[in-house]
Amino acid sequence: MRNSKRVVVAGLACGLTGALAASASRARADRTNTTEKIRIVTVVKRTGIGWFERMEQGIKQFAAQNEVDATMTGAGDADPEKQADIIRTLIAEKPNAITVVPNSPEALEGVLKQARAAGIKVVTHEASNQVNTDVDIEAFDNLAFGSYLMDQLASCMGGSGKYVAFVGHTTARSHMRWATAAYDRAKEKYPKIERISPPVETAENQETAYHAAKELLAKHPDLKGFEGSSVVDVAGIGRAVREAGAQATTCVMGTSIPSVAGELLDDGAVDRIFLWDPAIAGQAQDKLALMLIQGKKIGPGMDLGLPGYRNLKSIPGTPHALAGAGWIAIDKANSKQYPF
Numbered sequence: 001m002r003n004s005k006r007v008v009v010a011g012l013a014c015g016l017t018g019a020l021a022a023s024a025s026r027a028r029a030d031r032t033n034t035t036e037k038i039r040i041v042t043v044v045k046r047t048g049i050g051w052f053e054r055m056e057q058g059i060k061q062f063a064a065q066n067e068v069d070a071t072m073t074g075a076g077d078a079d080p081e082k083q084a085d086i087i088r089t090l091i092a093e094k095p096n097a098i099t100v101v102p103n104s105p106e107a108l109e110g111v112l113k114q115a116r117a118a119g120i121k122v123v124t125h126e127a128s129n130q131v132n133t134d135v136d137i138e139a140f141d142n143l144a145f146g147s148y149l150m151d152q153l154a155s156c157m158g159g160s161g162k163y164v165a166f167v168g169h170t171t172a173r174s175h176m177r178w179a180t181a182a183y184d185r186a187k188e189k190y191p192k193i194e195r196i197s198p199p200v201e202t203a204e205n206q207e208t209a210y211h212a213a214k215e216l217l218a219k220h221p222d223l224k225g226f227e228g229s230s231v232v233d234v235a236g237i238g239r240a241v242r243e244a245g246a247q248a249t250t251c252v253m254g255t256s257i258p259s260v261a262g263e264l265l266d267d268g269a270v271d272r273i274f275l276w277d278p279a280i281a282g283q284a285q286d287k288l289a290l291m292l293i294q295g296k297k298i299g300p301g302m303d304l305g306l307p308g309y310r311n312l313k314s315i316p317g318t319p320h321a322l323a324g325a326g327w328i329a330i331d332k333a334n335s336k337q338y339p340f
Helices: 002-033 050-066 080-093 105-117 142-157 173-189 206-219 233-244 258-266 278-293
Strands: 039-043 069-073 097-100 121-125 135-138 161-167 193-195 223-228 251-255 272-275 321-323 328-330
Touching: 039 080, 039 278, 050 069, 050 258, 050 278, 080 097, 080 105, 097 105, 097 278, 105 121, 121 278, 135 278, 142 161, 142 173, 142 193, 142 223, 142 251, 142 272, 161 173, 161 206, 161 233, 173 193, 173 223, 206 223, 206 233, 223 233, 233 251, 233 258, 258 272
Parallel strands: 039 069, 039 097, 097 121, 121 135, 135 321, 161 193, 161 223, 223 251, 251 272
Antiparallel strands: 272 328
């Protein structure tokens, strides 16, 4: 009889152990499904500029809405190696996902490969050529945007004259795609427009953009157009244009936000800026990261539930990139509608 009891007790113990194991497994699954303790870190090109301050606002909103630990970090300047070092540190901390806005996709291939090997999900933005990523998300097709930018610049320039393009880094995939597409569009459609040099690199620094523009205006008094790619480019260019009193004879356009370039729009030192909302871009990165963590399918046609990201398209010739649709054009007339 005692042996029988022992068998029953042992059987109950085994059953209880199995039940506890199953319960623990379900609890782990529930934590994943409810996003408890999920950590997502976004590494941006640099901190301390309006574009990424706006992106951080979106990330904080995403964290609150989805009950995840979503944060943003970056170096104080746009040094690709500093960005890589930050990612190396994060790998040791083992967040669930890292999202990155690379200064140089090529410079991050090795460290992002390490992150993925460690089981960390990787999402990139403004890096459609990134190989070591689970998915890259673009606000729009970069070539279409560059062509559009040239159409706007050419209209302002009256279809003729000299112009120059600025980029944050010549290694920045999106910036170079915009500059190349604009250049190709000019050759195709505006034969009287001439780019006077290869793209000028500003290292995402407004002072660098200012001094470069000042030198170019002094060297080329007939320079009519400036194309900026970094968020601070047009602000530096516009300052040089204003000091030269050249508002009426130059056209300054490029990617920026009203908080950086708004004052220059008011007096014509900058004619028009183009952007996608970096807050929503930050949320799109984190939404994709969360979906990857939860094992959900990602691909063309999906709707992230965010403005401009409701029907994602694949980007031909890229390994992992998806693009949203739409950009915002801002000038003096409508700049007050975008308070960021």
